[in-house]
Amino acid sequence: MSAPAKDLVETPVLAVEGLSTAFRQQDGSLRTVVEDVSFTIGPRRTLAVVGESGSGKSVTALSIMRLLPGRKSRIGGSVRLNGEELTTLPMDAMRRIRGNDVAMIFQEPMTSLNPLLTIGYQIAEVLIRHRGMSFAAARAETVRLLEKVRIPEARSRFDEYPHRFSGGMRQRVMIAMALACRPKLLIADEPTTALDVTIQAQTLDLIKSLQDEEGMSVLFITHDMGVVAEVADETVVMYQGKTVEMGATADIFANPRHPYTRALLSAVPKLGSMKGTSAPSRFPLIDPATGRQRENQSPVPADSEMRPRAQPVLEVKNLTTRFPIRKGLFGGLRGRVHAVESVSFSVQPGETLSLVGESGCGKSTTGRSILRLVDPTAGSVTVDGKDIRAMKPAELRRARRGMQMIFQDPFASLDPRATVGSAIAEPMLTHGAASRSGVRQRVVELLHRVGLSAETAQRFPHEFSGGQRQRICIARALALEPKIIIADEAVSALDVSIKAQIVNLMLDLQQSLGIAYVFISHDMAVVERISHRVAVMYLGRIVEIGPRAAVFENPQHPYTRKLLAAVPAADPSRRTMRRASGTEADIPSAIRPVDYRVPELAFREVGEGHLVLQG
Amino acid sequence: MIGYVVRRVLQMIPVLFGITLVVFVLLRASGDPVSLMLGEEASEAQIAQLREAYGLDRPLYEQYAVYMGDLLTGDFGRSIRYNNQPALEVVLERLPATASLAAMALVYAILISLPAGIIAALYRRRIPDQIASFLSVLGQAMPNFWLGIMLILVFAIWFGWFPVSGREDAYAVVLPGLALGASLAAVLTRLLRSSMIEVLSQDYIRTARAKGIGPTAVMLRHAIRNALLSYLTVIGLEASSLMAGAVVTEQVFAWPGIGLLAIQAINSRDMAVVQTIVILAALIVMLVNLLVDVLYSLIDPRIQHV
Known part of the structure; x- marks a missing residue:
């Protein structure tokens, strides 16, 4: 960890000096998005560039590769790769460096591969281009690379197309492609952000072990402090296009100097930070300008622990949702997706129950089934003593007043052509919950509640940032004074500091209005903050449910343990990822044959209200 | 793939059936070919005779049934204009x-x-x-x-x-x-x-x-x-x-x-x-x-x- 001194002696693989990037605006003026950024990466070292959206970290990477549109951008400063200046290189020479000396992997494995070309060809193309190999030689080498990134049955998968691969597998293909020519530098732009935690752990582990084998340097771009702590030797913190702090990763985590770094670190949810408490707790927020604590930091008081014997506001019993798979000439039933299988839980007024799990585990379908946005196959959902499943359409509409939903993407869940005011007013008007004259007053009230000003009502969604939009969505959900809000990955798309603010807002609202939340999330650290109780889902089933403290401090089911172990610790002094996780397969699918008989589910009680699926 | 093509071809049958119905009815609703063929001086009797010859005096559904029956045997009817030549032949030419x-x-x-x-x-x-x-x-x-x-x-x-x-x-x-x-x-x-x-x-x-x-x-x-x-x-x-x-x-x-x-x-x-x-x-x-x-x-x- 004390390598910086040694770096001064060795020639750096990459030396960036005074890099500035500006984009040409519509009116011809230049807007600077990266300003005077400098750093060096030594041989075999990993440097992380960390920052929130708009901090210029991705633009920095694309500037190094000169992948920005030439007519619309201007790059200044110097980028030297092993002493060779890249910014002034002719384009032809630059192309010989891309994919050869410097390779890059991107955030979105689902869209970063060409859907119409086989994955084998896409890797072989690099070898043919830079190594001048024949197709046969490139093919053999590609199979070797696929094996190296641990893709099972590499030889037969050469001719498959990307859509047959899961996100994690596609990212491995991208890594194989990047490593094809043994580059000296790998630029990884948020390579694990779109992946599930266990897959993220595998992918980070793979990058690290390949880095050791090949002796590459890595420039790692991420917004996730947990990932930084896990992988980086040195860290550069970027804020609004500028470097605000730079140094050895351990130093930055131990003694952040710049106020923004402190704000960023304080907003990072750290797994295990809630040990010994049972109530949810707000994030301590720090002002990025002053470095001081911004808000009154009282934790949610103990009396917010719900009265245990109250009548539950929501009771779900044996909820099962399956989707038929039809194929063939007459659309015959070929199988079923067992999306939700015998899920039971109850939620008390003012309580937060979190549903956690990885993609495809059925947590979102559970949320939608509760509101009957998809029709469940079996089971009962009782809200305020009434069974949602037995309701006629008109009754169901009335019942939905009491339960609202907040979705993941605040950009897609607001109508771009409706003003914020009318978006919030609409549910009240449809349900006749307020008169036309009263509704305006109510909208203003709601906006104040979520921390927005009254004049927000006249503006349109595109004028707001992601965090502000999520506040608007929350105001809309509150309009009908629901007893329960289902928040489906409501903070997952937000930057850490914004995420912390929205979580705090949700906790405040729960405290003052007594709302119950079903908080659907894959993010264990946020779940730890916000929940009273937690249900862990895997393949459509709840495998473990109980009070948050019990599940996090005494996890019983192997999957819960695996999930908790995969979360990066945001602490460079205890890197948690193990080499062992590398070869495990993807999350299995919940598709079953038609005649599949669901095994009986049996739970074992390990503590008060703490149940674990057996077998 | 072959199954898919077969299925798609089978799906064309109801569509074609619907098209024959619509065209048949619309054409009959738009006027009588006989008066046009014989000109204005034709007598009632001549018209009636020709209508009978072409089967135009029968109810519409009967005419359609006859037409569909012929169609299934590959007979698309005969052209009035081109000397009673088979219509399909006229079109294919x-x-x-x-x-x-x-x-x-x-x-x-x-x-x-x-x-x-x-x-x-x-x-x-x-x-x-x-x-x-x-x-x-x-x-x-x-x-x-x-x-x-x-x-x-x-x-x-x-x-x-x-x-x-x-x-x-x-x-x-x-x-x-x-x-x-x-x-x-x-x-x-x-x-x-x-x-x-x-x-x-x-x-x-x-x-x-x-x-x-x-x-x-x-x-x-x-x-x-x-x-x-x-x-x-x-x-x-x-x-x-x-x-x-x-x-x-x-x-x-x-x-x-x-x-x-x-x-x-x-x-x-x-x-x-x-x-x-x-x-x-x-x-x-x-x-x-x-x-x-x-x-x-x-x-x-x-x-x-x-």
Whole structure:
């Protein structure tokens, strides 16, 4: 960890000096998005560039590769790769460096591969281009690379197309492609952000072990402090296009100097930070300008622990949702997706129950089934003593007043052509919950509640940032004074500091209005903050449910343990990822044959209200 | 794949059935062929006699049942206008003329739109794009009969390079093909431009560039195939407007195809011929769309017809 001194002696693989990037605006003026950024990466070292959206970290990477549109951008400063200046290189020479000396992997494995070309060809193309190999030689080498990134049955998968691969597998293909020519530098732009935690752990582990084998340097771009702590030797913190702090990763985590770094670190949810408490707790927020604590930091008081014997506001019993798979000439039933299988839980007024799990585990379908946005196959959902499943359409509409939903993407869940005011007013008007004259007053009230000003009502969604939009969505959900809000990955798309603010807002609202939340999330650290109780889902089933403290401090089911172990610790002094996780397969699918008989589910009680699926 | 094609062909049957019903009823609602055949001086008795001979005195549903029965044995009825010749024969005789016209139009459309769309996308918002956009708006705005007349005026009358009408010479198809293909070329150019622009902004294009692939190879190997997917779909959808356009174009160029035949048959209430043309046209449009869907699945591995 004390390598910086040694770096001064060795020639750096990459030396960036005074890099500035500006984009040409519509009116011809230049807007600077990266300003005077400098750093060096030594041989075999990993440097992380960390920052929130708009901090210029991705633009920095694309500037190094000169992948920005030439007519619309201007790059200044110097980028030297092993002493060779890249910014002034002719384009032809630059192309010989891309994919050869410097390779890059991107955030979105689902869209970063060409859907119409086989994955084998896409890797072989690099070898043919830079190594001048024949197709046969490139093919053999590609199979070797696929094996190296641990893709099972590499030889037969050469001719498959990307859509047959899961996100994690596609990212491995991208890594194989990047490593094809043994580059000296790998630029990884948020390579694990779109992946599930266990897959993220595998992918980070793979990058690290390949880095050791090949002796590459890595420039790692991420917004996730947990990932930084896990992988980086040195860290550069970027804020609004500028470097605000730079140094050895351990130093930055131990003694952040710049106020923004402190704000960023304080907003990072750290797994295990809630040990010994049972109530949810707000994030301590720090002002990025002053470095001081911004808000009154009282934790949610103990009396917010719900009265245990109250009548539950929501009771779900044996909820099962399956989707038929039809194929063939007459659309015959070929199988079923067992999306939700015998899920039971109850939620008390003012309580937060979190549903956690990885993609495809059925947590979102559970949320939608509760509101009957998809029709469940079996089971009962009782809200305020009434069974949602037995309701006629008109009754169901009335019942939905009491339960609202907040979705993941605040950009897609607001109508771009409706003003914020009318978006919030609409549910009240449809349900006749307020008169036309009263509704305006109510909208203003709601906006104040979520921390927005009254004049927000006249503006349109595109004028707001992601965090502000999520506040608007929350105001809309509150309009009908629901007893329960289902928040489906409501903070997952937000930057850490914004995420912390929205979580705090949700906790405040729960405290003052007594709302119950079903908080659907894959993010264990946020779940730890916000929940009273937690249900862990895997393949459509709840495998473990109980009070948050019990599940996090005494996890019983192997999957819960695996999930908790995969979360990066945001602490460079205890890197948690193990080499062992590398070869495990993807999350299995919940598709079953038609005649599949669901095994009986049996739970074992390990503590008060703490149940674990057996077998 | 074979199962898929069989299924699609089977699905055409109810559609064709519906089409026969609609055409049959509409034609009978629009007037009586007999009075037109015999002229104004015909006596009541003559008219009644001829109506009986053609079965027109019977109730509509009976007529339809007889017609459908004949249809299933391959008998499309006989033409009133062409000496009682079988209607199918009359139509099939004219089919090659229309087919060559439509093929020519399609060749023009592709030869023009493929380079124009790609260049427009590459030089987005610059001069070449603006020229291509202007021409494609023009191409869509000009009615094809007007364009046909202008082409005749300039290239047939002034320059005398091509015949004014008819299809005696092999190269006679050049002008009517262009008149018919121009608006399709315009539609396809605009479509290809926008799908090309979309494809070029995709992550996998950035990946290809990050691999060090040169701009031409990125274009040829990574971009065009993806952009062609929507292009192909629209060609399928436009097959029907090509048929409709042929009716007008053939009229302008006196092109002896199905379109010209259709106009003549409608005017003389030659019901069997009109019905045959409509059924055949519907069949062709459906087959073209099936062909497009099959091609689509060959290009795009994500689409699998089973």
